[in-house]
Amino acid sequence: MMTQFNDELSAVAAKLRQSTVKIKSGGLGVGSGVIWQADGLIITNAHVATSQQPTVELSDGRVFAAVRSHFDPQQDLAVLKISATNLHPATIGNSDTLRVGELVLAVGNPLGDDGAFTMGMVHSNHQQAVIADLQLYPGNSGGCLADCLGRVVGINTMIVNGLAVAIPSNTVNRFLSGNHRWQLGVTLQSVVIDRHSLGLLVLSVLPGSVAETVGLQIGDVLIGVAGRLFTKPDDLAKYLHYSQESIPLQVLRGRQQFIVDIAKKNAVEAT
Incomplete structure (x- = not known):
């Protein structure tokens, strides 16, 4: 049973890596982003996408010049667009259904380590933010927080008192709908x-x-x-x-x- 669980978790991690991108914006280091739609729409943090034309590197090594189409520092969210084919958009989950104690996963590019994977548990979920007990480092910002089925339920944004704080996926969807x-x-x-x-x-x-x-x-x-x-x-x-x-x-x-x-x-x- 444990072997099966490990195999399933590895498969979920591999899928999430395909949907995770590396973002370089000016001289401020490296952050992460999530392919939200198959047409090249990428979600990241506003504090990651400080340049209007950042560089996006996909998990397969392809590099694209992106256009920042929306930028809202108030919500710490930004939308990037790239012109690319054969993309692997994330499966987006419902952040409102997350339960305390539920297993969650994070993929990002911390400290230059491409596609690094970590997991923990939901510490609290009060709609304003999903807080999880997992380790994040510089470079994880803008990357995905996902449930154990690989559905993205948040965008990692910061660490507070050793806990990871993510913007809920439902907040991201409202942002895309025009609340920005x-x-x-x-x-x-x-x-x-x-x-x-x-x-x-x-x-x-x-x-x-x-x-x-x-x-x-x-x-x-x-x-x-x-x-x-x-x-x-x-x-x-x-x-x-x-x-x-x-x-x-x-x-x-x-x-x-x-x-x-x-x-x-x-x-x-x-x-």
Whole structure:
């Protein structure tokens, strides 16, 4: 029985490697991505795809110049497109059905090790993020988190207190459906605040952007809007998308909390 399990796990790992790509963007090292669709659409983290024309290397060694078609630092997601044939898109799973204790797998390119495979268990799944007890390293960002059947249920994005944090696959699908129109001119990365809420850490501020205008700084953490704390990585994008005029954005700077008003008309459209 154990031999059969090992064989099945090896087959799943091999399939996931075919759907995993290596991404080089400027001089910032190597990250990972997932072939989401057979037409060459690739999902990765925004903090991986910092260049508008990154390089993508497939598992078979082919290298392509990619075009970054969508970029949303608020959700830490980006879409790349390549023109290639014989691609192996991932099978996408339903992240909402993941259970605590369920076996999950990760494939990426940590520390330059192509297609490295690791596994662990779901630590928590509160829709805002899938948190798993597995080892990730630099280069895993943008790679897949999958269930034991090889269905991709998340995009690995960061490590918090030794636990892997992934953007749920259902959040990615909402992003692809259009919840990415508005942005503030900042690069953000999700950080877990507690089991019921998350924050968006400001990694950079674009000169001349609405974020700079209202005084946001690197190191600030965006935690909610009008008293409603963020629980999913795409919450901020939703508030911006559906708000009529402006939103009162709650910010944590050190131990100080304050509010900045963001006028929707001043937000720039994502590219």
